[in-house]
Amino acid sequence: MSLPAAQSANPLRDPRDRRLPRIAGSCGLVMFGVTGDLARKKLMPAVYDLANRGLLPPAFALTGFARREWGREDFENVVYESVKQHARTPFREETWEQLSSGIRFVQGTFDDPAAFERLRETVEELDAERGTDGNHAFYLSIPPSAFPQVVRSLADSGLSAPREGTWRRVVIEKPFGHNLESADELDAIVSEVFPPDAVFRIDHYLGKETVQNLLALRFANQLFEPIWNNQYIDHVQITMAEDIGIGSRAGYYDGIGQARDVIQNHLLQLFALTAMEEPATFDAHDLRLEKEKVLRAASVPRDISAHTARGQYAAGWRGGELVGGFLDEDGIAPDSETETYAAIRLDVRNRRWAGTPFYLRAGKRLGRRVTEIALVFKKAPSPYFQEIAGTDVGNNALVIRVQPDEGVTLRFGSKVPGTAMEVRDVTMDFAYGNSFTESSPEAYERLILDVLLGDPPLFPRHEEVQLSWKLLDPVLEHWSRQGQPEPYRSGTWGPVGADLMMERDGRTWRRP
Ligand SMILES: NC(=O)c1ccc[n+]([C@@H]2O[C@H](COP(=O)([O-])OP(=O)(O)OC[C@H]3O[C@@H](n4cnc5c(N)ncnc54)[C@H](OP(=O)(O)O)[C@@H]3O)[C@@H](O)[C@H]2O)c1
Incomplete structure (x- = not known):
C-alpha cells in the first residue's frame, strides 16, 4: 500500500521517500491453479504489468504448478497468451524476454509428494541460477477445498520454511471458509504452517x-x-x-x-x-x-x-x-x-x-x-x-x-x-x-x-x-x-x- 511506513525489501529505498516507486527485492512467485480463470485473466497479466512498470526485480521468477502434462514451453505459451489478451500495459518484447527467462513449470497433483519435491528443487535452482535469494510466495489460485492439502504439502516438502534472512509467504484467495467454523478450521491449518505475517488473504476490493x-x-x-x-x-x-x-x-x-x-x-x-x-x-x-x-x-x-x-x-x-x-x-x-x-x-x-x-x-x-x-x-x-x-x-x-x-x-x-x-x-x-x-x-x-x-x-x-x-x-x-x-x-x-x-x-x- 502506498502509505508511509511500508516495509520494502529494496535496500536502495529510503522508506521516508514516498516519490520512489516501490520495487520488490529478488524473489519468486509460485502459482497454483495456472489454468484457472483467475490466474489467466488477472494474475499472470498483473505480473507482466508489474514487470512492464519496472516494479519487479531483474531476478524475478514465475513458476506454474498444474496437473496438466505440460513442459516449461507449454506454460510459457499459456502465460504469453494470457498477457497478450488481458495485460493492461502495452506488450514490450524486452519485458517479455526478461519475464519469460524466469518462467518454470512443475507438473503434478496437490497430493503428490514427488511433485512437491520437484517444486522444491525448482525453487532451489532458481535461487542458485536466477538469484531469487530464497524468497518465495505461493499463490493458491485454486478451489478452496484444496487449500488445506496444498498448505500441508508445502509444509511436508519443506517449502514453507524460510532459511535465515529469507521469506516464504502464502497467498489465499477468498472465500475464507463458508461460515465461522470452517474459516477457523482453515486458519488452524494455515497458521500451523505459516506465521501470521506470512499469510496474505486476498480481498481484491482493497x-x-x-x-x-x-x-x-x-x-x-x-x-x-x-x-x-x-x-x-x-x-x-x-x-x-x-x-x-x-x-x-x-x-x-x-x-x-x-x-x-x-x-x-x-x-x-x-x-x-x-x-x-x-x-x-x-x-x-x-x-x-x-x-x-x-x-x-x-x-x-x-x-x-x-x-x-x-x-x-x-x-x-x-x-x-x-x-x-x-x-x-x-x-x-x-x-x-x-x-x-x-x-x-x-x-x-x-x-x-x-x-x-x-x-x-x-x-x-x-x-x-x-x-x-x-x-x-x-x-x-x-x-x-x-x-x-x-x-x-x-x-x-x-x-x-x-x-x-x-x-x-x-x-x-x-x-x-x-x-x-x-x-x-x-x-x-x-x-x-x-x-x-x-x-x-x-x-x-x-x-x-x-x-x-x-x-x-x-x-x-x-x-x-x-x-x-x-x-x-x-x-x-x-x-x-x-x-x-x-x-x-x-x-x-x-x-x-x-x-x-x-x-x-x-x-x-x-x-x-
Ligand atoms: N475467478 C475469479 O474472478 C475469482 C475472484 C475471486 C476469487 N477467486 C478465487 O480464486 C480461486 C481460483 O478461482 P478460479 O475462478 O480461477 O477457479 P477455476 O477456474 O476453477 O480454476 C481452478 C484451478 O485449480 C486447479 N485445480 C483444481 N483442482 C486441482 C487438483 N486437485 N490438482 C491440481 N490442480 C487443481 C485447476 O486446474 P485444472 O485446469 O487442471 O482443473 C485450475 O487451474 C478460487 O479460490 C476462487 O474462489 C476467483
Whole structure:
C-alpha cells in the first residue's frame, strides 16, 4: 500500500521517500491453479504489468504448478497468451524476454509428494541460477477445498520454511471458509504452517484505487470528517450491483450465494473502512485494529426477517437481450435455494454511528453494474425550503463510486434559475479519469506487489474474517430455514422484499 511506513525489501529505498516507486527485492512467485480463470485473466497479466512498470526485480521468477502434462514451453505459451489478451500495459518484447527467462513449470497433483519435491528443487535452482535469494510466495489460485492439502504439502516438502534472512509467504484467495467454523478450521491449518505475517488473504476490493481513496478522502481532508457521523448522516447505503448472471461459475456459486460470495468480504470491508475511526497510523496493525473495532461494534438487528432481504433472479432482460432465470442456468439444481441478491441492515453501537444504519446490498442481474458507497444526509431543518422544495429535492448525498466511472459525487439542492425560488437537486462530480492522467493499477497488480514487498495493510487478518462471519452466520442460518428466495426479474433492482425492508425504516434504495 502506498502509505508511509511500508516495509520494502529494496535496500536502495529510503522508506521516508514516498516519490520512489516501490520495487520488490529478488524473489519468486509460485502459482497454483495456472489454468484457472483467475490466474489467466488477472494474475499472470498483473505480473507482466508489474514487470512492464519496472516494479519487479531483474531476478524475478514465475513458476506454474498444474496437473496438466505440460513442459516449461507449454506454460510459457499459456502465460504469453494470457498477457497478450488481458495485460493492461502495452506488450514490450524486452519485458517479455526478461519475464519469460524466469518462467518454470512443475507438473503434478496437490497430493503428490514427488511433485512437491520437484517444486522444491525448482525453487532451489532458481535461487542458485536466477538469484531469487530464497524468497518465495505461493499463490493458491485454486478451489478452496484444496487449500488445506496444498498448505500441508508445502509444509511436508519443506517449502514453507524460510532459511535465515529469507521469506516464504502464502497467498489465499477468498472465500475464507463458508461460515465461522470452517474459516477457523482453515486458519488452524494455515497458521500451523505459516506465521501470521506470512499469510496474505486476498480481498481484491482493497486493492482498488477508489477504496484506498476512501482513506484519503476521509483523513487527508478537513472537509468531510466533521460531518461523517450520526449528527449529519441519516444512513449509508453500500451497493455492489452486477448486471451479469452467474455465467460459468455454477459449480462454485450454487450453495454459496451472494452473501457469502461478496458481502462477507468485499462489502464488509467497505463498511469497515467507511465506519471506522481514524487509525493512529496507516500501517497494517493500526488500520486492521480500527477495522476490527468497528466490525465488533456492528450487528444485524434482532428481527432478521424485517431487516434483511434475499432474492433469486428470474427471467427478464439484460440490456436488449431476453435472458433466462437462475434456475435455468447450466449446472444449477432446479430447486436451488441459493440467493443471487442479498441485503442486510447493520447497526453500529458507538457514539459516532448510533441511530445511523448501514444498508449493504449485493445482487446479480440488476439494472446495471455499479459499486458505490452512498452517505445519505439528513434533511435540512429549514421549514421554508422544505415546503418549497417539494419532492424535487432529495437528501444531500456523498457518493463514492468504486466502479465503474471511479470518482466521487456530491448531491445537493440548488436554486433553479428564474424569478421564483425553486430548488432542485444538482450534482458536483470528481472523476478519476478527468483529474489524473496516470491510470490506476489493476487491484491485483498492487496486491501482488504488496505480497512481494511484505506490505500487509491491504490484507485482512483472520480476526476480521471471524468478525464478518459472526455478523453473517445468524443471517445465513435464518435464511436457510426460509426455503426458496424471492424471485426478481432480471434487469430490475432486486426483490420486492428489499424495498419493503427499506420502507419499514422510512427509506428507499438509491437507483444508481
Ligand atoms: N475467478 C475469479 O474472478 C475469482 C475472484 C475471486 C476469487 N477467486 C478465487 O480464486 C480461486 C481460483 O478461482 P478460479 O475462478 O480461477 O477457479 P477455476 O477456474 O476453477 O480454476 C481452478 C484451478 O485449480 C486447479 N485445480 C483444481 N483442482 C486441482 C487438483 N486437485 N490438482 C491440481 N490442480 C487443481 C485447476 O486446474 P485444472 O485446469 O487442471 O482443473 C485450475 O487451474 C478460487 O479460490 C476462487 O474462489 C476467483
